[in-house]
Amino acid sequence: MAATKYGNLLKKLKYEASEVKSKAGAAEYMTMAGGVDLEGINLSFAWGYRHWLGGWGSDGGFGHTHPYGECLLFTGLEYARPDYLGAEIELALGSEKHLIDSPAIVVLPAGVPHCPLTSKKVARPFGFLAVSLSGEHKIAKSPRAGKPEQSDIKTGELVQKMELRDTKRKSGGNADFISWWNGKDREGFNLNFTWAFHTGLGAWHDRDPHVHPNDECLVFMGLDPGRPDYLGAELEIAMGKDPEIHVFDTPTAVVIPAGLVHCPLVTSRVDKPYGxxxxxxxxxxxxTWLGKASS
Ligand SMILES: [Fe+2]
Ligand SMILES: [Fe+2]
Structure with missing residues (x-):
């Protein structure tokens, strides 16, 4: 393959199947990336498909804390029902337990004890995204988790219902249903992120290329829990001032370092809705938009 200047910034998502020996049914799949996987930006993420009942076993299945902020996102996988999670999941936050039964975002400031996570009911497979503000995974077992002694954190306000807004998009490849979160009112969260379902063809934005003063990571994932390597769409993204076009049709993370001119981003084919x-x-x-509006 010919050498490219920015090809290293496109990362094909590598999924691992869970151990199926002790559980009935098909595997669950998870991908994780952080640190050097993402060119050293201050971020890690995990994304996976779940459908098993019982304890998740995440990070050993015990209550734990991180020395950095983390957000957990729970989503359904059905384009036709963006507000449907299809499961009831219990999440321990400190000594309290919260039931998540609709799409949700859980905000975990540094030091807040969380987990275990337990799927109580599962009608449909669902998706789970964890976004951590560190390139390196750091964890401490929490002495507080599950114990009656409590901190001053009101854990209820950390769990937020996630609503996917219908954008009523008429053209272009941008989102059909989207939700977003930003950390402007939360200390320690130098972060904003979106979650969306897409089916549209064409350019995503009107005034590309553009640039940000901060690092960014664009993550494209399929919505088929049995086929994690299937995106269901083909896209192309221009990278750099002298644009280099990169085409991908599998689940991919694109790292955009601060200051790098990027886009247009164009969806050239859609076979199935994707996330x-x-x-x-x-x-x-x-x-900062650097292009001119086409109309
Ligand atoms: Fe965690
Ligand atoms: Fe961007």
């Missing part, structure tokens, strides 16, 4: 998350390491989505 997308734009993760920006900034409390606001600061964008």
């Amino acid at each position: 997308f998350s734009a993760i920006s390491l900034n409390t606001a989505h600061e964008t």
Whole structure:
């Protein structure tokens, strides 16, 4: 393959199947990336498909804390029902337990004890995204988790219902249903991110290329829990001032370092709805558009 200047910034997502020996049914799949996988930006993420009942076993299945902020996102996988999660999941936060039964975002400031996670009921497979503000995974077993002694954190306000807004998109490849979160009111969250379902063809934005003062990671994932390597769409993204076009049709994370001119992003084929998350390491989505509107 010919050498490219920016090809290293496109990362094909590598999924691992869970151990199926002790559980009935098909495997669950998970991908994780952080640190050097993402060119050293201050971010890691995990994304996976779940359908088993019982304890998740994440990070050993015990209550734990991180020395950095983390957000957990729970989503359904059905384009026709963006507000449907299809499962009831219990999440321990400190000594409290919260039931998540609709799409949700859980905000975990540094030091807040969380987990275990337990799927109580599962009608349909669902998706799970964890976004951590560190390139390196750091964890401490929490002495507080599951114990009656409590901190001053009101854990209920950390769990937020996630609503996917219908954008009523008329043309172009941008989102059909989208939700977003930003950390401007949360200390320690130099972060904003979106979660969306897409089916549209064409250019995503009107005034590309553009640039951000912060690092960004664009994550494209399929919505078929049995076929994690299937995106269901083909896209092309221009990278750099002298644009280099990169085409991909499998689940991919695109790392955009601060200051790198990027886009247009164009969807050239869609066979199935797919999921997308734009993760920006900034409390606001600061964008400088460098192109002219086409109309
Ligand atoms: Fe965690
Ligand atoms: Fe961007």
